[in-house]
Amino acid sequence: MISDYVNNGQLINRNEFDKGLSQKMREVLPPMLMKHDLLLSSNNFASHTCVYFDFSIKHKVIGRMVFKLYNNVPQTTENFRSLCVGDKHLCYVGSKLTHVFPQYLIRGGDITNFDGSGGECIYGKTFADENFNNKHSKPGTLSMTNFDPNTNNSQFFITYIGLPFFDDTYVVLGEISSGMDVMHAIMNQGSVTGRPKTDIMIVECGTTNEN
Numbered sequence: 001m002i003s004d005y006v007n008n009g010q011l012i013n014r015n016e017f018d019k020g021l022s023q024k025m026r027e028v029l030p031p032m033l034m035k036h037d038l039l040l041s042s043n044n045f046a047s048h049t050c051v052y053f054d055f056s057i058k059h060k061v062i063g064r065m066v067f068k069l070y071n072n073v074p075q076t077t078e079n080f081r082s083l084c085v086g087d088k089h090l091c092y093v094g095s096k097l098t099h100v101f102p103q104y105l106i107r108g109g110d111i112t113n114f115d116g117s118g119g120e121c122i123y124g125k126t127f128a129d130e131n132f133n134n135k136h137s138k139p140g141t142l143s144m145t146n147f148d149p150n151t152n153n154s155q156f157f158i159t160y161i162g163l164p165f166f167d168d169t170y171v172v173l174g175e176i177s178s179g180m181d182v183m184h185a186i187m188n189q190g191s192v193t194g195r196p197k198t199d200i201m202i203v204e205c206g207t208t209n210e211n
Helices: 014-028 074-085 180-187
Strands: 004-007 010-013 049-057 060-069 099-101 105-108 141-144 156-159 172-178 200-207
Touching: 049 074, 049 180, 060 074, 060 180, 074 172, 074 200, 105 180, 172 180
Parallel strands: none
Antiparallel strands: 004 010, 049 060, 049 200, 060 172, 099 105, 105 156, 141 156, 141 172
């Protein structure tokens, strides 16, 4: 059954919405491989690193999102960890989410231009795709944004659902271990264009022992 829902007082056909949103996502994320097989990965969480983001909406703190970082992409996770703690003079604190696609994903991490067009990593301007062993198989997947192969910087996205057609294009480095309620709250600030209705900011971040 095709479901309709209300957006700004107007009924929207879900199939039409999905088609339009898919096009908008392609405009802000590079071309994606349209794969229909859902491949699951296993990750060894022994001695895994956990990091967190504290988010605010309209300058009011709404809660914490905690991530488990995977062991099999050490260069990618070290870049993300360092950007969380700020030990290389680069940090996510003060950066905003630049895109919120309702029921799909959120994107952020532009620590230079703050609009989704920039970013920087601890290794320089960009670094290579480490591997594609981990998959976008479930909600809360943490993945690196890139604009072409091997152009990772500080930008990331977090999925609201499994998005297997992103596999082999973006490097998955972790998953949400707690804080999906924060993700739900952020989703309410999204739009069909992906532009948030209001400022959504990372006000604090770092490493944590929380799981």
